[in-house]
Amino acid sequence: MKVTLDELKAKPMPQHIAIIMDGNGRWAKSKGLMRVAGHRVGVQALKNTIIALDELGIGHLTVYAFSTENWKRSKDEVDALMELITEFINKEIDYLDEKGVRVNPIGDISALSPKAFDSISYAKEKTKHNSHIVFNVALNYGGRQEIVRAAKAICEDVKRDALQIEDIDEALFSSYLYTAGQPDPDLVIRSSGELRISNFLLWQIAYSEFWITNILWPDFKKEDLWQAVWEYQNRDRRYGGVSK
Numbered sequence: 536m537k538v539t540l541d542e543l544k545a546k547p548m549p550q551h552i553a554i555i556m557d558g559n560g561r562w563a564k565s566k567g568l569m570r571v572a573g574h575r576v577g578v579q580a581l582k583n584t585i586i587a588l589d590e591l592g593i594g595h596l597t598v599y600a601f602s603t604e605n606w607k608r609s610k611d612e613v614d615a616l617m618e619l620i621t622e623f624i625n626k627e628i629d630y631l632d633e634k635g636v637r638v639n640p641i642g643d644i645s646a647l648s649p650k651a652f653d654s655i656s657y658a659k660e661k662t663k664h665n666s667h668i669v670f671n672v673a674l675n676y677g678g679r680q681e682i683v684r685a686a687k688a689i690c691e692d693v694k695r696d697a698l699q700i701e702d703i704d705e706a707l708f709s710s711y712l713y714t715a716g717q718p719d720p721d722l723v724i725r726s727s728g729e730l731r732i733s734n735f736l737l738w739q740i741a742y743s744e745f746w747i748t749n750i751l752w753p754d755f756k757k758e759d760l761w762q763a764v765w766e767y768q769n770r771d772r773r774y775g776g777v778s779k
Contacts, residue, residue, distance in 0.1 A: 536762075536765075537758075538761050538762060538765040540590065540591075540761070543591060543761060543764055543765060543768070544591070544592075546768040547768065548592060548593055548764065549593060549720075549721035549722045549764065549767055550594060550595055550721055551594075551595035551596070551597070551717065551718045551719065551720045551721055551722075552588070552595070552596055552597075552720060552723075552724065552764075553597040553598075553599075553720035553722070553723045553735070553736055553739075553740065553743070554584070554597070554723070554726075555599045555725040555726070555729075555733060555735055556577060556580070556581065556598055556600070556726060556752040556755075557725060557727035557729055557752055558752045558753070559573035559574045559576070559751070559752055560573050560574075561573070561751055562576065562751040562752070562754065563753075565751075570615075571611075571612065571615040571616075573752075574615065574616060574619055575619065576753035577752045578619060578622075578623050580752055580753055580754070580755045581598060581623075582627060582630075583755075583756065583757060584755065585631070585634075585668065585670065586757070587760045588668060588760075589634060589667070589668065590757075591760075591764065593668070593764075594667070594668055594669060595668070595669045595717055595718060595720075596668060596669070596670050596671065597641070597671035597672075598670075598671070598673065599676070599733070599735050600620070600674050600676075601616060601642075601647075601673070601676070602673070602675075602733065602734060602735075603642075603675055603680055603734070604677070604733075604734065606675075614648070617647060617648040617650065617651040618650075618651075620651040620654060620655060620674070621650045621651050621653075621654040624654040624657065624658045625654065628657070628658050628661060632661055632665065635665045635666065635668065636662060636667060636669075636670050637662045637663065637664075637666060637667075638655070638658040638659055638661075638662045638670050639659065639669055639670060639672070640655045640658075640659055640671075640672050640673075640674050641671050641673050641674070641681075641713035642674045642676030642677075642713070643675045643676075643680070644675060647675060651674075655672065655674065669717060671714060671717075673735070673736075676713075676735075677734045678732075678734045678736055678738070679734060679737065681713055681738070682712075682737060684711075685708060685711035685712050688711050689703060689708070689711055708738070709739075712738060714739055719739045719742070720736065720739055720743045721744065721767065722743060722744050722745075722746060722763065722764070722767045723735075723736075723743045723744070723745050723746070724746050724760075724763050725745070725746075725748070726751060726755055727748075727749065727750070727752065728747060728748070729747075730747060742772070744770055746763040746767065748763070
């Protein structure tokens, strides 16, 4: 079913969409290209997605750009991904800034290549006062790593008497995560048809709706995002309760 922008805007929008951008390598292989070619086209699909979110008025986007497990890939592919991070920032940062996008890297970015680290740090600083769209870019990110990091920080605060054990609840724990102060994702999109979470936002997606598509990420279009949002809007979110 094709859906229009007016139909989407007539219903409540998700506040936060998270995307596992999967299938770049398979897209390239299907066309007889090197894997990096798929990543490069995938970057354009990401920009198109940001434009589409702007049209819909959705204020938070988190994308899984490079996981803690992605270091297992070949050195050539990892190096190419680091170069693409720098290239994307250099090419698009002025556009993102003009659109009011706040670039917020999440994960241990200190392990990135020096050029990639400098580029993403520059983007974060340049856009830090923007608030139209919060764009969380998960780089060297793992959900378990994030939870362990938060637990250690809480323990440190308890140890120095800045926090009492009795104060620890879900809301406080959330405030120690990379996404502190943001709404949890309402909708998680995964391209390429894979049916797993892949260590992504394990705490934050406890009650997210999932939309899985067989479309490979480089082929992901605005209309695909619209379809995902439409299906989300027509689901009954009960949070463990029953339908009214």
